[in-house]
Amino acid sequence: MSDHTKQTPSASLLWPYLKEMLPFSLWLSFGMLFSLVTLLSSIGMIALSGWFLSASALAGLSATSAATFNYFLPSAGIRLFVLTRTAGRYGERVASHEGTLRLLSQLRRQVYDAIEPLSPTALQRYGSGELLSRLTADIDALDSLYLRVVAPSIVALLAIIGCGIIIGVFSPGIGLFAALALLFSGTLGPWLAWRLSHYPTSQWQALNSRLRAQLIERLDALPELLLYGRWHAETATLTKAQRQRDAAECHTARVWGLSQWLSQTLLGLTLAITLALAAWLTSLGSLDSTLIALMGLTVLAGFEAISLLPQAWQTLGRVLHAARRLEAVRTHVPSVVYPLNDHAQPRDASLNIENLHVGFTDGTQALTDVSLTINAGEHIALLGPSGSGKTTLLNALVRFVEPQRGSLSLGQVALHDLSEQTLREAFTVAPQDIHLFVASYRENLQLANPETSDDEMIELLEALGLGHWLAEQPAGLDSYPDEGGSSLSGGQLRRFGVARALLSSAPIVLLDEPTEGLDETTALQVLDEIRQRCQGRTLLLVTHRPIGLVRLDRIAVLNNGRLQEMGTPQALLAKPDSYFSALNRRIAL
């Protein structure tokens, strides 16, 4: 999802993040205070050194002044400034990093909280790579708001005032000039660069995010790409995307490089003019000549704080673009809204689907006017060719997709009147794509029911024909799957997912293609086990294979998103032109 734009993101986007800083303001204020101590120590150290050098040189010109000149006090002052500078820098690192890391963990939690209520379909809008990028790179960019933008800007402003005051004590005119000139030199370049680099910065962020997403996607599909000989072509695509991103980065870097050059030139001019003014006043006799070096070195010390401003403004651009991208996720209206409490209690585990229409944003109409009642405890197969809308119906029942029209109810209570907790407790699901977490097989199975004992798990796995597989695992249930579940074959993974679903005690069981990839004997064995374990529970079994379905109570056939036929297996078999009969004849051939 590319969302770069030529429009300047509004600074108001940062308000929520600035407000987030409040709970950590103590740490952050300490950070800023220490930063100021460091800076003032640097300015004091340089200014005092400047004065000390020139004053001691002038004092050395005559024996009387050399004897009376106090060398010890200024050198003790310089040593004190060196110590406070080191302590200030250490304190600043500790306090500001502590505050920033706490802030970062809060920001991450908030984005997770915003993502959590989005249905999987709403999240597909972003893609996993894009979402990962927003959760990591964009939040990290926001983390710079304090460290690289707020703190250096405030410190630079205070440093300018500090320089003005130090010089102003000896000559108010030169002090005022130095403060204004430092402010102008420090802000003109960054402001110009800021205006010129909005678009390339936004483009860089979008291209960087797209590159990450493309890379993750291609690494996921590496086996297929190698098999089809597409890896080199895909590498070329990635290289091209990287070049585009680098070009945007170069553009931005050039603009900021020019801004730094402008700032340095103006700061150099400020220094030259300050020195010239101080020399002129000395020649008029209204300024002590030992103060010329102090004034010059004070301006130079101010450079240290001001030189952070270009980077602060550059970071501000990235922070604003990151804030806009995160805002899109944070404020995404959840497509599925659950009431906090149930409006009524479901009477039983029956399901009622009436005139259901489900479509997707790309215009695909997956279900059209589907009506179906499943009685509590009934076992129903949802049969149909690929793409007929079977999975979409399951997704609508668990509210992963919202219908455009029609109604869905559980135990005579509309699904949207049930809290998320009640809904999740009512259903147990084995989806088509089973995800195994990087955890032991035991933990993966206990996801559905943490109370399940080892014996129950082993018994069920054996009943589903996974006994041999389990016996081969080096540490039994304590073994870990390879990432992505690749230590199980497709059929084994499917049965593992079925086992996980069956271990839950939820009253409604939804299984999506549980026998896919299994030979007929194993498929029948698995179906029998499912039926037995679902005695007294409502079962909706999605499949495109007719194997073993005669043992279920009813069969509903979906075709092209519409309910084509419905009845007991025997009644459908009795009609030679029914889809179920035709499918059985085809399988028998």
Ligand SMILES: Nc1ncnc2c1ncn2[C@@H]1O[C@H](COP(=O)(O)OP(=O)(O)OP(=O)(O)O)[C@@H](O)[C@H]1O
């Ligand atoms: N997120 C989505 N966005 C757009 N279209 C979708 C989405 N999910 C499904 N579809 C489309 O909706 C239709 C029904 O898909 P569905 O997955 O429900 O079919 P199915 O019968 O379960 O297929 P299969 O047996 O192959 O899993 C298909 O045309 C599919 O391309």
